[in-house]
Amino acid sequence: MNKVVADARTAISDVQDGAVLMLGGFGLCGIPENCIAALVEKQVTQLTCISNNAGVDDFGIGLLLKQHQVKKMISSYVGENAEFERQLLSGELEVDLIPQGTLATRCLAAGYGMPAIYTPAGVGTEVAMGKEIRNFNGKDYLMELAFEADFAIVKAWKGDTHGNLIFRATSRNFNPLMAMAGKITIAEVEELVPAGTLDPDAIHTPGIYVNRIFQGVNYEKRIEQRTTRTL
Amino acid sequence: MALNKEQIAQRIARELRDGYYVNLGIGIPTLVANYIPTGMNLVLQSENGLLGMGPFPLTGEEDPDLINAGKQTITTVPGSVFFDSAMSFGMIRAGRVDLTVLGAMEVSQQGDIANWKIPGKMVKGMGGAMDLVASAQNIVVAMMHTNPKGESKLLPACALPLTGKRCVKRVVSDLAVLDIRDDRFHLLERAPGVSVDYIRERTAGELVVPDEVPEIQF
Numbered sequence: 351m352n353k354v355v356a357d358a359r360t361a362i363s364d365v366q367d368g369a370v371l372m373l374g375g376f377g378l379c380g381i382p383e384n385c386i387a388a389l390v391e392k393q394v395t396q397l398t399c400i401s402n403n404a405g406v407d408d409f410g411i412g413l414l415l416k417q418h419q420v421k422k423m424i425s426s427y428v429g430e431n432a433e434f435e436r437q438l439l440s441g442e443l444e445v446d447l448i449p450q451g452t453l454a455t456r457c458l459a460a461g462y463g464m465p466a467i468y469t470p471a472g473v474g475t476e477v478a479m480g481k482e483i484r485n486f487n488g489k490d491y492l493m494e495l496a497f498e499a500d501f502a503i504v505k506a507w508k509g510d511t512h513g514n515l516i517f518r519a520t521s522r523n524f525n526p527l528m529a530m531a532g533k534i535t536i537a538e539v540e541e542l543v544p545a546g547t548l549d550p551d552a553i554h555t556p557g558i559y560v561n562r563i564f565q566g567v568n569y570e571k572r573i574e575q576r577t578t579r580t581l
Numbered sequence: 582m583a584l585n586k587e588q589i590a591q592r593i594a595r596e597l598r599d600g601y602y603v604n605l606g607i608g609i610p611t612l613v614a615n616y617i618p619t620g621m622n623l624v625l626q627s628e629n630g631l632l633g634m635g636p637f638p639l640t641g642e643e644d645p646d647l648i649n650a651g652k653q654t655i656t657t658v659p660g661s662v663f664f665d666s667a668m669s670f671g672m673i674r675a676g677r678v679d680l681t682v683l684g685a686m687e688v689s690q691q692g693d694i695a696n697w698k699i700p701g702k703m704v705k706g707m708g709g710a711m712d713l714v715a716s717a718q719n720i721v722v723a724m725m726h727t728n729p730k731g732e733s734k735l736l737p738a739c740a741l742p743l744t745g746k747r748c749v750k751r752v753v754s755d756l757a758v759l760d761i762r763d764d765r766f767h768l769l770e771r772a773p774g775v776s777v778d779y780i781r782e783r784t785a786g787e788l789v790v791p792d793e794v795p796e797i798q799f
Contacts, residue, residue: 376629377652427706451670451712458667470715474746519646571645577653579637
């Protein structure tokens, strides 16, 4: 039952060129910094990355984009990532933009063993092109398929040796959903504790979904939009 | 005088009601939080996984794990709760959010909205907007009435790729407050000192004007 591996390099050692990855986080909040650094170092290429955003130009998934390690992004928001927008508009990068709730729920479906979901998001827009539409109680819904990913790579606040995970504040976001959805799930945590230490009622992701866990190092936790008020 | 962004937000704040759960989009909608009437009890939802969003933190109290959907550092208020992104859009899809305020590049007289992409030029992505407009019962759009070239953004039909169809009920622009029903814009209020003719000239979609159009009072 011990899922512990030494470090990020070990955890991602079998990620091959062309792999489909899920990467947790919203903006730069709750991203698996250690694993992204290891992927950059490994120089694995032709990746498909399922992640709400693609980081910023010089941090997060932006680091993978800069090195042209990514073939395709599946995201909901490009936002202020200039390199992402440039590669998208120039056609260097394949990009599938999908609604944020659809992205989250397609992860959820995979983790719950359901092949598809129905959602009204995107009906009547280009997102609906080529998709099956069904009408329930007078309203149209798109059929969206559960994701299939070779690896889900997530970041948690605390985890134990069985792979049970607890997230903190809004860094939870997509992490517990993706943790359920990978063929192999890798979790990096700020604090790794022995099984039996965490309150079973407080665990967000049961360890059954997690294959590998390690305690990350040197978290930068960069803030994208530092906004403050004055008294 | 056309309204500035703060005044648009101030006018939209009058749509808030006691007991509401409210989702505020990025940009002008975020400013609405500054004008919640004193004593009104409502809860702000941030779709990255929070109910009970508070004001921006004081300098030195920023928490990188605590941000809003615009990636800004924020705080929580008593009674707040965190959840994952699937539950966040679950409560949106299930119609639990009472009011959604978001920005737009274009709105049509049918209530269609476009706000995520200009083909070949700019792609920001839809983020959570498509989910919100597909499910929210009560959508208010905050926008400029015209683009920088002076062309109307209130149109007979949207030219840009749609975010959602037949979903917008009310628009608050820098010039006017308008309702959308029966496939037409209905002028409700005008910015102080802005004439009905001035608004009519800048509204490309079909506009219904009642006999009396009061000025927005501040």
